[in-house]
Amino acid sequence: MEGIRKININDTEYPKLLKEIPDPPETLYIKGKLIFDESCFGVVGTRRYSSYGKQVALEITGDLSEAGLTIVSGLAPGIDTFAHQATVERWKPARNASATTSQMLADAGGRTIAVLGTGVDEKSIYPQSNVKLAKKIIETGGCLVSEYSPGTPGLKQNFPQRNRIISGLSIGVLVIEAKQKSGALITANYAFQQKRKVFAIPGSIYSSNSRGPHILIKRGAKLVENAQDILRELNLPGREKNKELKRETREEEMILHALRGGGLDIDKIIQKTKLSPQTVNSLLSILELKGKIRNLGGGVFSLKRS
Numbered sequence: 001m002e003g004i005r006k007i008n009i010n011d012t013e014y015p016k017l018l019k020e021i022p023d024p025p026e027t028l029y030i031k032g033k034l035i036f037d038e039s040c041f042g043v044v045g046t047r048r049y050s051s052y053g054k055q056v057a058l059e060i061t062g063d064l065s066e067a068g069l070t071i072v073s074g075l076a077p078g079i080d081t082f083a084h085q086a087t088v089e090r091w092k093p094a095r096n097a098s099a100t101t102s103q104m105l106a107d108a109g110g111r112t113i114a115v116l117g118t119g120v121d122e123k124s125i126y127p128q129s130n131v132k133l134a135k136k137i138i139e140t141g142g143c144l145v146s147e148y149s150p151g152t153p154g155l156k157q158n159f160p161q162r163n164r165i166i167s168g169l170s171i172g173v174l175v176i177e178a179k180q181k182s183g184a185l186i187t188a189n190y191a192f193q194q195k196r197k198v199f200a201i202p203g204s205i206y207s208s209n210s211r212g213p214h215i216l217i218k219r220g221a222k223l224v225e226n227a228q229d230i231l232r233e234l235n236l237p238g239r240e241k242n243k244e245l246k247r248e249t250r251e252e253e254m255i256l257h258a259l260r261g262g263g264l265d266i267d268k269i270i271q272k273t274k275l276s277p278q279t280v281n282s283l284l285s286i287l288e289l290k291g292k293i294r295n296l297g298g299g300v301f302s303l304k305r306s
Contacts, residue, residue: 002121004150005030021168021194025147031120032143033111040113041069041230042166042191044184045079045176046209051263053177053209055302056201057082058294060174062089063227065110067236070142072170074162075114075130076183079176084133087112088140112142115166117158119150126154145169163187164194172197172234174224178212185212188221197233199224226305248292251275252283256292256303263302 007013007028015036018024043061045053057079065071065087073080087110114137118124125131125144134144147165148158163186167173173191175198178184191198198221203210217223222233231237248256251273258264258272270280284301287293294304 002150003031004120005034007034015169017171018165018168021164021190023164024168025165027147029120029146029149030143032138033141034143035111035141036169037070038171039069040072040170041234042072042170042173042187042196043079043083043176044073044163044166044173044178044187045083046178046182046184046212047076047078047080048209049078049082049177050207050209051296051298051300051302052203053079053201054082054296055263055294057176058086059305060176060201060224060227060230062086064230065112067227067231069236071112072115072166073112074159074166074183074187075116075125075127075134075144076159077127077129079184081130081133083176084112084114084137088133088136088142110140112137112140113169114142114144115162115169116144116146117148117162118146118154119148119152120144120146121150124150124152124154159183160186164190167191167194167196170196172199172230174199174201174230175213175216175221176201177203177209179208180211180215182212185216188212188216192219197222199230199233248287248290251279252287252292255280255283255287259293259301259303263296263300265299266301267299269301 009026013034061071061083071083071087073083118126122131125134166187167190173196175184175188188198198216200213200216200221201224224230254273258269270277288295293301296302
C-alpha cells in the first residue's frame with residue numbers, strides 16, 4: 001500500500017538508537033528510504049511561532065543539515081514544518097547516477113525524517129496541508145515513520161506518544177520556541193529520560209514562547225545561538241561561518257544594517273533606511289537572490305547568515 005513497509009523491533013533494519021529507549025514501539029511503518037543511522041538530530045517547537053522562531057528554525061536547521069545531520073521532526077505546523085523545509089531545500093541531485101543510495105544521500109545532503117502521530121498513508125497524514133511537504137521529504141531521500149498502522153487518523157492522544165520516537169531516533173533534540181505546556185517540551189522530557197542531549201534557543205523573557213526553552217536551559221539544556229554550538233557539543237565537524245557581511249552597494253548595505261537587529265517588515269525597513277518604497281522593494285528582491293536575506297512571509301525579512 002503506497003510503498004509502505006512494516007518492520008518489527010527484532011528486524012535488523014529497526015533503528016538501533018530507538019531500540020535503546022525504555023518503551024520502543026514494537027512495530028514501525030515506513031514510507032520512503034529505510035536508512036537509519038546515528039546522525040539523526042531532532043528539531044521541534046511551537047505551532048504558533050514568531051518571525052524570530054521561523055528565522056532560527058530555517059537557519060540553524062539548514063546549517064545542521066549541511067553539516068551532515070539527518071533532521072527528525074514531527075511534520076506539525078510551525079517550527080516542525082520549517083525544520084523539514086530547511087532540510088529539503090538543501091537537497092541537490094546526485095552527480096553520479098551509478099553511486100549507491102548511501103553515497104547519493106551523502107552527496108546530496110538535506111535528508112529529513114518526519115515522525116507522525118497518524119498512519120503514513122497520504123489520506124491519514126496530519127496536517128493535510130503538509131501532504132506536499134511529505135512527498136518532498138520522500139523525494140529527497142527521507143522518510144515518514146509511524147508506529148500507527150495506515151488509516152489511523154490524527155487522534156489527540158497519539159501525538160504526545162509519538163514524541164518519544166522523535167527523541168528516540170535522535171542523538172540530541174533542539175527546542176525552538178515552546179510554551180510552558182507544549183508538545184515540544186514533552187519531546188524534550190523524553191530526551192532527558194532517554195539520556196539524549198537537549199538544546200534550547202533562548203528568547204525574550206516577555207514572550208510566552210520563550211518559557212519552554214528557558215525552563216529547559218535551567219534544567220541543564222545547552223543554550224544555543226548557532227548550529228556550531230550544537231556540532232561542538234556533539235563532537236561533530238562543522239564549518240565555522242563568517243559572520244561579517246560582504247559589503248554591497250551603499251543602499252544594499254543600509255538595508256543589511258537595518259536588519260542586523262532582527263527581522264523587520266517592509267515599512268520598518270523604509271522607515272530605518274529613509275529609502276523610497278520602490279527602491280526598498282527592488283533591493284530586497286536583489287538581496288534575496290544574492291542569498292543575503294530571507295523572506296519570512298507576511299512582508300517580513302531577515303538576514304540570512306552565510
